[in-house]
Amino acid sequence: MSRKQRRLSLIVFVGIVLASATGLVLVALQDSIVFFNSPSDILARPPAPDQRLRLGGLVVEGSIERLPGEIVRFTVSDGANTRQVSYVGVLPDLFREGQGVITEGRLQPDGTFKADTVLAKHDETYMPREVAEALKRQGVWQGDKSKPLPVSPGKPGS
Structure with missing residues (x-):
């Protein structure tokens, strides 16, 4: 050789x-x-069954529902579509309607997103980068304003 x-x-x-x-x-x-998705992303490209993912967007005004046993239901919107979220546990202190949120969990067969982790914005000017990018793609980004605008529910994603 x-x-x-x-x-x-x-x-x-x-x-x-x-x-x-x-x-x-x-x-x-x-x-x-774990991949990040907005409600519109999940509607366009449904994840594989039992796949973990992150769902981000803004918590829709008037959508938070507290049930017995620390069960919380709320709706996340990217301005164009929404996704119902179910979470069992104590929410972060900064979690509120109209604010940016990232949840991590799995999409259920009925279309509800079952979260096992909820991350809320840190201060008045913070928004998770992934959420801001998704809102910009949807055309609902309002810039770096200190107070978010009310979120319209959009179309249900399920």
């Missing part, structure tokens, strides 16, 4: 090892990667 052939064989071998390592890392991370 000539020197050139050995070098080529070594390069091919290293390439195969790197591709295999990359594939193994991606397979290992597949269960822990």
Whole structure:
């Protein structure tokens, strides 16, 4: 085997090892990667059954419903569509209607999003980057104003 052939064989071998390592890392991370979606994204591209995802948007005015057993239902909107969210637990102190929120959980067969984590905005000027980008895509972004405008319910996503 000539020197050139050995070098080529070594390069091919290293390439195969790197591709295999990359594939193994991606397979290992597949269960822990959680993608962000707006209500419109979920309507356009429904997630796979039992897939974890993040749902973000603004909490619709008048949509918060507190039920016995720390069950809370509310609606998240991106201005064009909405998604009903169900959460069991104590909500963050800064959670309120008309504010940005990101929930993490799974979409149920009935179209309700069952959240196991709820993240609320931090202060008067903060909005999660993903939520702001989704609102800009929908054309409802109002800039960096300190007080959010009331959120219209939009079309139900389920």
